[in-house]
Amino acid sequence: MIIGGSGLLGKPLVEQWSGAHLIVPTSQEVDIRNRETVRAAIRKNAPEWIVLAAAHTDVDGCESNVEQAFAVNRDGPVNVAEAAKETGARLLFISSDYVFDGTKKTPYETGDPRNPQSVYGRTKAEAEVRLLQLIPECCIVRTSWLFGIGGKCFPDTILKLAATRPALDVVNDQRGCPTYAPDLAKAIVQLCEKNARGIVHATNAGDCTWFEFAQEIVRSAGLDTVVRPVSSEQLPRPASRPAYSVLSPGSLRALGIEMPSWRYALERYLCQR
Numbered sequence: 001m002i003i004g005g006s007g008l009l010g011k012p013l014v015e016q017w018s019g020a021h022l023i024v025p026t027s028q029e030v031d032i033r034n035r036e037t038v039r040a041a042i043r044k045n046a047p048e049w050i051v052l053a054a055a056h057t058d059v060d061g062c063e064s065n066v067e068q069a070f071a072v073n074r075d076g077p078v079n080v081a082e083a084a085k086e087t088g089a090r091l092l093f094i095s096s097d098y099v100f101d102g103t104k105k106t107p108y109e110t111g112d113p114r115n116p117q118s119v120y121g122r123t124k125a126e127a128e129v130r131l132l133q134l135i136p137e138c139c140i141v142r143t144s145w146l147f148g149i150g151g152k153c154f155p156d157t158i159l160k161l162a163a164t165r166p167a168l169d170v171v172n173d174q175r176g177c178p179t180y181a182p183d184l185a186k187a188i189v190q191l192c193e194k195n196a197r198g199i200v201h202a203t204n205a206g207d208c209t210w211f212e213f214a215q216e217i218v219r220s221a222g223l224d225t226v227v228r229p230v231s232s233e234q235l236p237r238p239a240s241r242p243a244y245s246v247l248s249p250g251s252l253r254a255l256g257i258e259m260p261s262w263r264y265a266l267e268r269y270l271c272q273r
């Protein structure tokens with residue numbers, strides 16, 4: 001069962017599993033905030049695995065809509081985990097690099113302490129803790145900077161802006177790992193096949209700042225828009241983001257899974273777009 005199958009990650013997840021017996025309820029059919037609906041759907045379908053990719057992903061919006069953010073991102077996953085526990089379904093939950101504060105200078109390992117700096121990060125961190133309490137053998141996949149076809153994402157925004165503006169200002173003091181949703185979907189399928197448990201970090205290989213990412217997007221798309229580096233202070237946003245949230249690939253590698261570089265992922269995204 002894939003919950004969140006219409007999202008940026010959900011769509012390629014559904015495609016990856018196209019040969020399998022798949023249940024993909026819409027958010028109208030199964031709103032994860034509704035404990036009884038969640039329970040009924042999981043009981044009825046008795047899935048072997050539940051991949052929970054549903055979330056309230058508007059990071060800035062979460063700051064002003066705290067109740068909704070916690071209801072979807074923490075209480076929803078708890079509802080799913082309780083039902084999964086009842087039926088014995090394996091659970092894989094998608095979490096985020098924003099559970100970290102960004103003060104490290106080397107890639108975050110799975111055991112590093114959580115210290116979220118935003119409401120969104122807090123919702124994800126609290127969900128992780130609750131899920132591990134409920135189902136210690138569940139799998140939590142932290143990822144970052146997702147991009148993909150058919151949804152709002154950074155490369156899409158940059159390309160749209162670059163088409164109408166001669167220059168773009170992009171922050172150069174936040175470093176992370178861009179992740180192409182189809183590559184992550186592939187890794188998630190492998191994680192389920194390998195019966196993975198515990199926390200895993202899964203991103204495309206390599207890291208960059210948003211400015212470097214934007215530069216590469218504009219260059220690869222053959223546009224002559226100028227990309228200018230600015231600081232987060234110069235472009236304030238409602239939610240604070242970690243200055244450094246590179247996730248170490250060690251946990252994924254330990255399971256024999258490798259993800260390609262974000263530059264190669266971007267090339268494929270631009271071809272498919």
Ligand SMILES: NC(=O)c1ccc[n+]([C@@H]2O[C@H](COP(=O)([O-])OP(=O)(O)OC[C@H]3O[C@@H](n4cnc5c(N)ncnc54)[C@H](OP(=O)(O)O)[C@@H]3O)[C@@H](O)[C@H]2O)c1
Pocket residue numbers: 003004005006007008009010026027028030031032033052053054055056057072076094095096097143144145146147151
């Ligand atoms: N996007 C990123 O940069 C990023 C980075 C790190 C981690 N993540 C995590 O990766 C996962 C996938 O993110 P994404 O970017 O694919 O998300 P997305 O494109 O925003 O899609 C969110 C999905 O969740 C569903 N949903 C929202 N509220 C729901 C509810 N109350 N009940 C049931 N379903 C609900 C949506 O359904 P509708 O379409 O019907 O609304 C949609 O299928 C999330 O857990 C996210 O937190 C994302």
